[in-house]
Amino acid sequence: MAQTTTTRAGTQTPVQVEVGTTAPAQTAQPTTTLRDALVLAYNTNPELQGQRANQRANDENVPIAKAAGRPGLNGTASASTSPYDSDSSQVSPTRTGTVGLNLSVPIYTGGAVRNSVRAAETRVDAGLASLRGSEADIFTDxxxxxxxxxxxxxxxxxxxxxxxxxxVNLQATRDRFEVGDLTRTDVAQSEARLALAQSQLRTAEANLIGARENYIRIIGAPPGVLAQPPALPGIPVDVQDAEQIALANNPNLEAAQKQRDATRFDVNSAKASRMPQVSVGVGTNYYNYLGSLSSQARSVTGLSPDGVSTTLGAQVNLPIFQGGRPAAQVRQAQAREASAIETVTLTERGVIAQVRSAYASYQSALRVIESSRIAVDANKLSLEGVRAENSVGTRTILDILNAEQELLNSQVNYVTAERDAYVAGFSLLAAMGRAEANDLNLDGGPLYDPGLNYKRVKNRWSDWGSDPEPQAVGTRTNQTPAQTPDVSTTALDPVLQRNDATRPVDINRKKP
Known part of the structure; x- marks a missing residue:
């Protein structure tokens, strides 16, 4: 994969860095690219799907807040009978049934509804930013x-x-021991070093199985044959540029800022509880005496067996004393606003630290890659020289074993540095707000647009609307096979290839 380094002039010079050190071998298995993996995670990761569902729930706070300022319509029905009443007369009806319809329209709420709606809308914006941050976190993982x-x-x-x-070295050492060319100590040293190498191999295999299972957990499918990841785009020329971009675009910082803005509306909404509340209402009722009004009673009282009544009125609620509750709610909202303000500062600190750390790690890893590449080449030459010197008696078997171990260590350092460089570079892009689906040009189908759901629900009036029964979107992994440490389908980076890997020691050489 091509990385970039920055020259003093501020331009980016490509440096070829093979991150991961594996290239797809000639195999019948399909090759998985990093884009394939990211598309799969984007579409099926349950954590990301859960965050999207949470945002849809957050969207509903807007119509909930708006509902408090909308007309309310309710119906009533009642039926009653009076089997005994000491004050009743023979002409009084004993049964009554009523059906009513009442409409109430809020006129003035002191700003409570307006501020609640604005707070809900601002929290929707905060949720959208948080969802972007969740996308970046999933992609980083x-x-x-x-x-x-x-x-x-x-x-x-x-x-x-x-x-x-x-x-191979151990077998050669044993052969030379048999002919008296080496001692039992040389054989023991070779045996010990082989045992150590085998234990290191078992540890490496366990780590590979763990890495593959973690891949399945995050992405949802076994890794198969992985291709080299592509070059990371847009690495900034210096850390100051990275900071400025992150402060302007980091989704978590934007979410914290939106949450802070929403608490300001909460304060105003709390203050509205001390203001007058005005509403108007109209109601109509149909009543029926259910046959309990005799003709004599009708003639005496002038009552009809049924009828319709309509009322129209206005209501003003003027709070005078509420036991200190409104003031407590205002102070509580102000304290939460203060907390949100500090959260913005805390988040900003974290963003700056993340950017600086990721940038330093990225630059350091690039230098380690170059140093490790040199170390690998040097240790190959060193091993070749030690083998040659051993053939003339100036080096011992232990020198060869040490040279082998140093070569292995430098190769592992090279592989690890490549991995660290790519992770640090991508983490830097994530902190800068440039590691989201739109930035990565994922083309595995239409991108999820959380704004569509908000547009769909924000002005809903119906009391009976609902969505289909929720179904799982994230894929389960219980049917995936348990992973093994098999690496037969991978190939090493040419930098790591060892041309002298199986060359035996010359057992015909005699001691000088």
Whole structure:
């Protein structure tokens, strides 16, 4: 994969860095690219799907807040009978049934509804920013899982190769011991080093299985054969540029700022509880005496057996004393606003620290890659020289074993540095707000647009609207096969190849 470094002139110079050190081998298995993995995570990761559902629930707070300022219509029905009443007369009806319809329209709420709606709308914006942050976090986890698999595949291959070399060396050492050319100590040293290499191989295999299972957890499918990840775009030329971009675009910082803005509306909404409330209402009722009004009673009282009545009125509620509750609610809202203000500062601190740390890690990893590449080449030459010197008696078997171990260590450092560079670079892009679906050009189908649901529900009036029964979107992984440490379908980076890997020691050489 091509990384970039920055020159003093501020331009970006491509530097070829093979992150993960594995390239797809010639195999019948399909190759999975990083884009494929990110698309799968984007569409099926249950954590991301859950965050989207939470945002849809957050959208509903807007019509809920608006409902408090909308007309309310309710119906009433009642039926009653009076089997005994000491004050009743023979002409009084004993049964009554009524059906009514009442309409109430809020006229003035002191700003409570207006501020509640604005607070809800601002929290929708905060939720959208948080959802962007969740996308970036999932993509960062997915990229990390992807390159971790590549790294541990390479480390397993290196350890397999090292164990094979030590097996050949041990057999050669035993052969030379049999002819009296080496001592039992040389054989013991070779045996000990092989045992160590085999234990390192088992550890590397366990780490590879863990990396593959973590890949399945995040992305939802086994990794298969992974291709080299593409170059990271848009790495800034210096850390100051990265900071400015992050402060302007980081989704978590934007979410904190929106939450702070929403608490200001909460304060105004709390203050409205001390203001007058005005509403008007109209009601109509149909009543029926259910046959309990005799003709004599009708003639005496002038009552009809049924009828319709209509009322029209206005109501003013003027709070005078509420036991200190409104003031407490205002102070509480102000305290929450203060907390939200501090959260913005805390989040900003975290963003700055994340950007600076990721940028430093990225630059450091690039330098480690170059140093490790040099170390790998140097240790190859060193091993070649130690083998040659051993053939003339100036180096011992232990020198060869040490040279083998140093070569393995430098190769593992090289692989790890490549992984660290890619993860740090992507984390930097995420902190800058440039690691979301739109930035990554994912084309695995239409991108999820959380704004569509908000537009759909924000002005709903119906009391009977609902969505279809929720169904799981995130894929389960209980049917995926348990992973193994098999690396037969991967190939090592040419930088790590060892041309002398199986060359035996010359057992015909005599001691000088």
């Amino acid at each position: 997915a990229v990390t899982a992807y390159v971790d698999v590549l790294r541990f595949e390479a480390i397993v291959r290196l350890n397999q190769q090292n164990a094979h070399v030590l097996e």
